[in-house]
Amino acid sequence: MRGRPALGPSSPACWWELHPGGSAVPRGRAEGGQASGRTPELSGSAVPGGRALGPGGFRAGGRAPGTSGRAGARTQRLGRPERANTRTQRLRRAALGRAGPGPSGAGSVPPGALSPRGCAGAPCVWASRSGAVASKGGTVASGAGAVASKALAVASGTGAVASKALAVASRRLAPRCWWPRCPGPGGRRGLRVQRLPFAPLSPGDLAFFERALPGRASTDPAELEPRNVDWLRSVRGSSQLLLKPQTTAEVSQVLRYCYEKNLAVTPQGGNTGLVGGSVPIFDEIILSTALMNRIISFDKVSGILVCQAGCILEKLNEYVEEQGFTMPLDLGAKGSCHIGGNVATNAGGLRLLRYGSLRGTVLGLEVVLADGSVLDCLTSLRKDNTGYDLKQLFIGSEGTLGVITAVSILCPQKPKAVNLAFLGCQSFPKVLETFRTCRAMLGEILSAFEFMDEKCMELVEKHLKLSNPVTGSPFYVLIETSGSNSTHDEEKLNGFLEQVMTSGLVTDGTVATDDKKIKALWSLRERITEALTHxxxxxxxxxxxxxxxxxxxxxxxxxxxxxxxxxxxxxxxxxxxxxxxxxxxxxxxxxxxxxxxxxxxxxxxxCHGSISAEHGLGFKKKQFIEYSKPREAVRLMQRFKAMLDPKGILNPYKTLPPAPKSDTH
Structure with a gap:
């Protein structure tokens, strides 16, 4: 399709540039500086295709998108994509979607993914079926050009939703977003993101949720704001409702109702993901597990922990350490991530080398399916060879097949002796040889082997003011050992260090044995992501x-x-x-x-690698899945999704590309 996309009169449209890592940046230019109520220290505001008039808001360009005439700035014309006559070209087309332009002057901010750095012009003006655009107030216009009182009022200066307000347009709006990915020989190509035909939230729906979860169904804009934006501030939704159940029964009740009413739901844990998988894309209801934080049981003999999905990883580790055990998973986000989210994304982390992935340490799950039915596979058995291992379907499914409500996980014994070595190497081949020597000499006590290049260390020192105890090396490695005998472990570690130093594999280094220094060295590795954001x-x-x-x-x-x-x-x-x-x-x-x-x-x-090692696909990478999985595998995944969630209400727009129509029946 060339020229303006054919949108219906009820379909407000937007034209978004894809920001690094998958963030959306509307096309156009701003006048009068940053017109946003978002934090000024985050550079790079999102500018809509029309013209931002400064803090006051957007100029709508005279006509609403989806109606005749031009709306704001000029519309780009895109070329046709080249024919996919090779496997690479086929993958590109499968991943990037159809070619076509979008209106660059829509003058509206959709309730889809926004820029990570704030939106230039916070009013979020919408067009109605009649093409009317509400000015200054940012109120959603209905088919008649007005919304009944108690409608969603969006403050023009800050984008905050007026408290106790619920937007219910008298006619359903169907926003469409066009996500361009990259220019190619045939022109600019993109991926259209369109709101699926889920029901809008009604006053009756809100009344039901307030009865089902008294005091835990929130429309407070201050509480919704951080839940609508991911950790990287790269994806932003416009959910109007946050639900906080405390029990599996409550989750079941919520999903049963949402399934019957065709209401889309985004499950959310600690919201620490990096691919936009834990936030709404449009107006999906946010189902938070934050209050599902109860430890159900712990077996001190076997080390098997059973807990609710909303337990914070660091809190769980503190609990089991008091019992002489440790969690098999360690992440930089451990202070805020939830164990249910860890399992739903199959998080890897820093201890995978020693303890393996969650696919091996998770023994059982309790999951609520899309229709509200509860799948109780919360076994605490290490061996169970009866039928299919259903829990594996939900590990790494990113909340698209069911909502994990409880986890049974095997915890190893807490090591009595922990040592950490931070070493400098002069080349990456020497890093590889150091790793080979390390595995051979340290064997069973090796628990982590991390590497980082000198640019990482420069950024950590520059932006976070951390001190690097080993300087002057192009590469650095962080090696952790953990065992039950400090004398034995130190002897093995000293022997290894002597070997790599005398052979020239390592030129400098330091070793830590006390907790304070160990944490300081780990922070050099764990805070690289934070340094990069600066x-x-x-x-x-x-x-x-x-x-x-x-x-x-x-x-x-x-x-x-x-x-x-x-x-x-x-x-x-x-x-x-x-x-x-x-x-x-x-x-x-x-x-x-x-x-x-x-x-x-x-x-x-x-190189026969994977485009996502541990972060998942979420919203940002779903269209690239065929670079790592054959088409037949993707089709089978889509059939699983259709079987377990026929209406597609669970975390829509995530993990998998849309299934071909022939596969949906």
Whole structure:
């Protein structure tokens, strides 16, 4: 399709540039500086295709999008995509969607994913079926040009929703967003994101939820605001309702009602994900597990913990450590992430080398399905060979197949002796040889092997003012040992350090044995993500590769991007072949993104890697799944989704691309 997309009169449209890592940036320019109520320290505001008039709001361009005439700035014309006559081109087309333009001057902010850096012009003006645009007040216009009292009032200066207000337009609005990914030989290509035909929230729905969850069904804009935005501030929804159940029965009641009424739901834990999987894209109801934080049982003999899904990982670790055990999972976000979210995303983390993935340590799950039925597979058995292992369907499903409400997990004994070595290496081949020597000499006590390049350390020192005790090396490795005998472990570690130092694999290093110094050294690795956010716009990629090729991608990307990128850094879990590739620039650049994607995914596919090692696909990467999975596997996944969630109400727009119509019946 060329020219303006054919949108119906009830379909407000938007034209969004894809920001690094999947954030959406509306096209156009702003006048009068940042017209936003969002925090000014986050650079790079989102500018709609029309003209921002400063703090007061948007100019709507005379006519509403979806009606005749031009709305604001000019509409771009896109070329046709090239024919997919190779596997790579086919994957590109499958991942990026159909070619076509969108109106660049819509003058409206949709309730879809917004910019990570704030929206220039917070009023969120909407067009109605009649094409009317409410000015100044930002009130949603209905088919008759007005909404009944108690409608959703959006404050023009801050974008805050008036308290005790619920937007219920008299006629359903169907927003469509067009997400361009990267220019190609055939022109600019994009992925259309359209609100699916879910029912809008009604006063009757709100009354039901207030009765079902007294005091725990919130429409408070101050409480909804952080729940609508992901941790990276790269995806933003416009949910009007936050539900906080405390029990599985309450989750079941909520989902049964939502299924009957065709209301979309976004399950949410600690909201620490990096691919936009835990926030609404449009107006989905947010179902938070924050109050489901009860420990159900702990067996001190077997080390099996059973708890509700909303328990915070760090709190669980503190609890089991008091019993002489430890959690098999450790993440930088452990202070806020929920165990249910960890399982739903199959989080990897820092201890995977020692304890394996959650697919091995999770023994059982309790899950509420889309229709409200409860699947009780909360076993505490390590061996159960009766039928299919259904829990594996939900581990890593990102809340699209069911809502995890309780987890049974095997906890290992807490190590009595922990040592940490922070070492410098002069080349990546020496890092690899150090890893090989480490596995051979440390064996069973090796619990973590992390690597980071010198650029990572420079950013941590520059932006977070942390001190690097080992300087002057192009690469750094962090090695953790954990065991039951400190003398034995120290002897093995000292023998290893002597070997790598005398052989020239390591040029400098330091060792920590006390908790304070261990935490200080770990922070150099764990806070790299935080340091990168201070370096400008960040393009984040979570790649799994053969260990020997791990850093080749970083070097190839540096050579490809040259001076167009500010920094290209690589770090990650070397022990399990997980690279975190991060690229920064002073501000968002569509040409830079086009140089990165789909090159990074094609490179990974050629090396038989995975485009998502541990972060999941969420909203940002779902269209790229065929770079890692064959089409037949994707189709089978879509059939599982259709079987368990026929109406598609659970976390829509995430994880999987839309199924072909022939596969939905």
């Amino acid at each position: 370096d400008g716009c960040v393009y984040k990629y979570d790649i799994s590769l053969p260990v020997g090729k791990l850093y080749d991608l970083v070097m190839d990307m540096r050579a490809r991007l040259g001076q167009s990128a500010k920094n290209v850094v690589g770090y990650g879990h070397l022990g399990d072949g997980n690279l975190h590739l991060n690229i920064t620039s002073e501000s968002y650049s569509h040409s830079l993104l086009a140089a990165i994607e789909p090159f990074v995914y094609e490179w990974t596919a050629r």
